[in-house]
Amino acid sequence: MIQFLDLQKITALHGNEIEQAVNRVVASGRYLQGNENKSFEKNYAQYIGTDHAVGVANGLDALILIFRAYIETGVLHPGDEVIVPANTYIASILSVTENRLKPVLVEPDITTLQLSPEKAEKAITPRTKAMLLVHLYGRCAYNADIEHICRQNGLLLIEDNAQAHGCLYTNRRTGSLGNAAAHSFYPGKNLGALGDGGAVTTNDTALADTVRALANYGSSEKYVFRYKGRNSRLDEIQAAILDVKLKYLDQDNMRRKAVAEMYLGGITNPAITLPHVSNFDSHVFHLFPILANHRDNLQKYLRQNGVDTLIHYPVPPHRQKCYREWNRLSFPVTEMIHSKELSLPISPAIADNEVSQVIDLINNWHY
């Protein structure tokens, strides 16, 4: 069986170094808020190109804490509107509603599958104060139009970089393009921990300090609580593992790109729409999403022939029970993507012959 994502193999790529790092932390007796976090935060900030990186417990917390910090510092206020893509993972939107801000869902562009700048501009009202830009599937969603819209309208730009570690916009990395960015180190991500993890990156020192305090019960000084905070910390073991994997992130992303090039050059079945790639530097192929009319049939056929795939995502956020109030809204592009999307296996650990096997199977598929 060709797995969608073989985490054992991915970990084994750097297995010895990871084991050494874990053993070092086990022997140290320091499991939280120690030198491993300091080192990873420094290296990750340097890699992304920001002044600060703050390690937190997961990507959802990273997003929640950014909005919360803007509220605590008086930059945002409950009820403010935030532009978010209608086509995203639920976590992006949860972070907005958790803070009693108002998400304004905007359709993606039908070619790039990323937030449409034209539609975002039309959705702006006097109450719009921020845009949450999601680099979905590992493709950079930032461009000159997004930059212009945010600047013209005085919007905060917050990046959800959960799926795009290492992605470039010209010579800058995603995660350094806006006011602040959230990163997830969920095991399956391009930079994945062996458990949960996340980070906030920013050049804004006040924001970084507030996020750090909020993630530590609201405290930056022992037993002094400025905010009603939470406990959201990155374990020392995970920080040590991430520091190892960060060294190989560019190399791992190059392998993902090579796999993507094989798919893009090899899949010729006219029933398949391949992802649109305009610039290989601006895509780190966290996922390789194809679109197919009879998607469920294709998934079944691939499974029967030994290939595991996933759907990202089967039900869009506005059709989820937790957002009942939006269930009747219509977002046709988002709904089309959710009905046709299928993610093919892609990772730094997949072998060329496995990719070729997937390509041949897809080319021989007839509905």
Ligand SMILES: Cc1ncc(COP(=O)(O)O)c(C=O)c1O
């Ligand atoms: C786009 C996006 N945002 C946020 C998250 C949340 O990250 P985490 O799972 O670390 O909470 C994820 C991943 O799970 C994601 O894909």
